[in-house]
Amino acid sequence: MSSLYEQLGGDAAIDQLVDIFYRKVIRDNLLYPFFDEVDMARQIQKQKAFLTMVLGGPNGYTGRDLRSAHAPLLRHGITDQHFDAVMTHLVDSLRELGVDPAAIAAVAELAESTRRDVLCR
């Protein structure tokens, strides 16, 4: 069984996915405050590296673990509502790219498994 990364179409597809996904995220008024101060290119690069890793692609993620990366956001009031919004954008982005529902469900499950770490519970 090939990795989700390969099923989605590899490097070029992840580029496209991150493009669409991150655009949705920073357009979202609910989420915008969390991203306003962050250098966009750096953030996109990290999103790509992270998605590549969780989808089973070549592992080049050099960021912190999710928990410490998101810890500063606790002070800014990150909640389940924000996590849900990001999940919705991710799933919508995958749909826009025409990914088949089974693969979308698998990606969503992986992303859902990070909820506790992102919200630092």
Place this chain on the structure above:
Amino acid sequence: MVRIVFESQELEIPAGSNLLRELVAAGIDIPSGCRSGVCQNCLVRVGAGEIPPGAQCGLGRELVRTQHMLACQCYPLSALFLQQAEHALTRFRSRLLEKFRLNDSILCVRLSKPAGFPGRAGQYVTLWRDLHQGRSYSLTNSQQNDWLEFHVRVYAGGTVSAWLADELSPGDPLMLQGPAGNCGYHDMIDKPLLLIGAGVGIGTMYGVLRDALAARHALPITIFHSVRRREDLYLEKPLLQLANAQVAYRHFIGTGLSAPTALEDELAQTASRFAGCHIQLCGSPQLVLRLRRQLYLAGASANEILADPFEFPMAASIPPG
């Protein structure tokens, strides 16, 4: 405190402090330029230890693979064992050929081109005043001339810019390091281009435009110049001369630092037209980063936007000397 070992020297630094600043304060001789993660002069190799997030941002794959990082972007939280970078950019000897003013704040500097120097317009090169004081500037020409040309905004008291303007004379030697950076015309013949220069960034974009035309780029090219005041405009004449059915040139005379500039107002209406373009942005960091976001949100692909924010070291972040 965090333990740092550089080659054979050992020091303890406060957790989360800036690595470059601590190394320099400890008397370790590391070249540095912009201190903003752009010029890559302060590259070091990590022999052991965890590379903090952000310290490899902007580095090419090969450098990441070989455990290099930028000391100026590194805020260590745990012990690091460091070595001299293996891939340090090559240094070249050069001389000032001539210099002249382009307007009241911008100096054109022409340097002799070292044999085998591979740069192209859009890449940056660090000009060294001495072993420790260097600044990066974007090349404004490629292989068409036998000199290297830079457009330098001269700051009163600027470590390198004021030295270039007031002290360095034709014939005087200096060291160059580079070239580096991804900006410039290469492999982009299949897309329309949008080139934006903010302030002195137009010099670089003019060079990229000339390279595109020399490479017979056949798709539309739009070149925008954003300035704060009319007096800051330059290269207007040659750009107007190049304008034709294929090449569109416009300048925008903007407002202050925080208010949207005239160019941002224009793009608020028209940015989506450039969604399929390859885009290069060059100039003052705040505007370049805002424009990148604006163009990305309007549909341009993040991978197709090359931004070169002209960082210069903030006085507050560097120890004197």
